[in-house]
Amino acid sequence: MQLVEQYIRLCAGRPTEEIGRPLDISLAEVAAILFCTLRNATLTLKKMQSQGWVVWQPGRGRGNRSVITCMLEPADLVLTVAKELVQKGEIRSAREMIDQYRSDLQALDENFSRWMNSQFGPRVMREKGNRGRVDTLRLFYNRPFAGLDPIHIVLRSESHMVKHLFDCLVRFDPVTRTIEPAIAFYWEASEEGKQWTFYLRKGVLFHHGRQLVAEDVRFSLLRLMEHSYKHRWLAASIVSIMVKDDHVLTICLHERDELFLQALSKDYMAIVPQDYVQQMGDQFAQMPVGTGPFRVVRNDDSMLVLEVFTPYFGGRPFLDRIEIWCVPGMAVEAQADETLLSVTALDYQRDTSDPAWSDVVRLEDCFQYVSLNGAKDGPLSHRAFRRLLASMISGRALRQDLQGARERAVIWGGADSFHEKEEVPDSRELARIFEACGYQGEALLLYTYPDPDHVEDAEWILNSCKEYGIAIEIRYASPEELALPSLLREADLVVDSANVDERAELSLREFLYAGALSISHHLDPLGKEEIEHLMSQMASVQTSQDRQPYVDSIMHTLASYSTFVPLYSNRVEMIAHPRLSGVSLDAYGWIDFRRIFVRE
Known part of the structure; x- marks a missing residue:
């Protein structure tokens, strides 16, 4: 704010004077300090006085000196104005103001952070009228939540918000690990499992007031299939969607898919209002409407x-x-x-x-990993070179060196295939592998996010590979950029996180097929063919227990092709x-x- 800057300039112009002490000064001197005209100096002083920042007593008559008293230390003023901005909801402006003056005004940043902390947590207010008690x-x-369109979200934070704003046809209970009714209160499948009919609740309202109908469901699923390369994998088995009336629709599949109901429970498959989405266009992601x-x-x-x-x-x-x-x-x-x-x-x-x-602690089911691009021409197209890199990038060594909240990841049941890798070959064997794979010291491109933990991981990988003569060039990209297939295909290595929850087999399907993740673009052709065959077989098996052998086989195949290296899961600690x-x-x-x- 310009007025704050002028006040600080005014105080700096008289560095030996104490705050709160009257000072003789002419209006011309004030104008010189503020680099403005006499008229603007007068207006500025009046504004400051109305805010209670200064007491200004203009001199009467020619030659009489004026008196000014600065009432606030500059740091206190900046902090006060920043607090006022926060209370108005202008948090970004407040933060920018603190950043502007933090280097010149001692303890400003610390005091602002301490005050900001006091603003968080539960708030109970009493309001007149119908609302009464309001719990906040x-x-x-x-970072801001710029994109909350279910079919385009990338980050887990966005997915979490979408979960509270939208509903799907069905929901997955993570405790019982069963599918429960949501927008659909009942469903039935044909004997061969290729045709599913859903019966929708009546009276379900979207946030903008309209009742949900079956056409909204059809629109939402087709919208994902046609416009979301990131999450199109969820609807890969769908052939057609037929609306029978406002509350009944039928979905036909290519083949039996025992994970189909779980797929319908994913946040990306949330149901949106056709009229509002078409009206809002790209703005829908900023101000979404659901039934949540x-x-x-x-x-x-x-x-x-x-x-x-x-x-x-x-x-x-x-x-x-x-x-x-x-x-x-x-x-x-x-x-x-x-x-x-x-x-x-x-x-x-x-x-x-x-x-x-109270402490709330949990080890994430999600895990951090580095994928190796076996589909790109170059040394990584050779399985031996990928195996060599995997031996250099040890999750155990990374966890020991970097520590923090990193803990050993349990990868889809902790399959033996991904227990810590073998030792790195000696120098003679390294030279032989380099020659056989055509590696001549060129830098391999490693892409990741610029978040602190990703930066630490990437730099650790760079240094570990450098020790054995493999050069790594780190490039940082935003989450949206790192979700682009073209960038993922360009990368030699990607450090990313896998989205894993209690829907274990569906999470594995997402890990392998999601267009916004690297594995679907990094599997070499032979590995992709083997995985595809195993995934197809797994989809026809009814129980999770019977699907586990297929999961183990898939993990064994991924390990044998050295497609990716699991690094760690995060231990999440929260205080309530x-x-x-x-x-x-x-x-x-x-x-x-x-x-x-x-x-x-």
């Missing part, structure tokens, strides 16, 4: 605000409002003894002498405010907002 949960995250328990009322680069959708057919959540403030770097700066509940992993230690706070109940972490390490409530 205020959280922080390090919460609806979006604000979404910009400062915050995402969700409000409870009272008519929700699945039962009203306990919370009334969720505010997620976008505060880059907040997770690093936060102090654990403040009232907050972060939606990101917290690495710091809190005061364990306070038993009222004493007044919050119902806090738990899902397989992605996120909290379910539908179950949280605030105690008095």
Whole structure:
């Protein structure tokens, strides 16, 4: 803000004077300090006085000096204005102001972070009228939620928000590991398993007020099939979708698929309103409308605000409002003894002498990995070279060196195929492999995100390979860029995360087939053919227990082709405010907002 800058300039212009002490000064001197005209200097001083920043007593008559008293230390003023901006919801502007002055004003950044921490956690307000008590949960995250269109989301954080805004035809219960009704209350399949008929609930409302009909379901599924290269794999078995009336539709498949219902429960398959999507176009991702328990009322680069959708057919959540403030770097700066509940992993230690706070800890089912591009011409097209790289990139060594929240990953049942690799060959054998595969020291391209953990992983891989004479060039890309098939095909290596939850076999299908993940683009032709055959066989088997041998065979095949190297899973640690109940972490390490409530 220009007025803040002018006040700081005014204080800096008289460096030996104390704050709060009257000072004789002429209007001309003020104008010189502020680099403006006498008229603008007068207007500026009046504005500052109206804000209570200065006391200005203009001199009366020619030659009489004026008196000015600066009432606030510059750091206190900047902090006060930043707080006011935050209270108005202008969080990005407040953060930019703090960043602008943090190097010149001592302790400003620390004081702002401490105050910001105090703003998070549960809030209970009493409002007049019908609303009465309003329970709000205020959280922080390090980036805006720019894209919340189910068919285009990439990040697990986006998927988590979509889960609260939309519903699918059916839902998967992670506790019982069974499919339950959602928008469809009943379904039946033909004897050969190729034709599924779904009966939809009546009276299901979208957030914009219209009732859901079967045509919305057909539109949503076709939209994913036609416009989402990222998640088209979910609907690969669908041949046609026929609407019989407003509440009944039939989906026909190419062949029997025992994972079809699980696929319909994925957030990417959420049902959207045809009229609103067509009306909003690209803006739908910013202000989406679904049938879920919460609806979006604000979404910009400062915050995402969700409000409870009272008519929700699945039962009203306990919370009334969720505010997620976008505060880059907040997770690093936060102090654990403040009232907050972060939606990101917290690495710091809190005061364990306070038993009222509760720790929520879980090892993610998801895991970090590096994939090796066997489909690209060059040394990595040779299985021996990929096996050599895999032996250099040991998940165990990486975890020991980098530590933090990294723990050994359990990969689809912990198949023996991915226990730690063999030792790196000696120098003579290295030279032989290099020559046989045509490797002449050229740099291999490694792509990943610029997030701190990915950066550490990538640099560790670079140094580990360099030790054995293999050059790595690291290139950082945004999540949206790293989801592009063209970039994934260009990469020699990719450090990424696999989305894994209690739907284990479906998660494996996503890992292998999702267009936004590297494995589908990095498998060499022979490996892809073997995997395709095993996946097709697995899809026809009815029980998870009977599908496990196919999972083990697929993992053995991936290991034998040295397609990827699992690195670790993250240990997610969260601290919950004493007044919050119902806090738990899902397989992605996120909290379910539908179950949280605030105690008095």
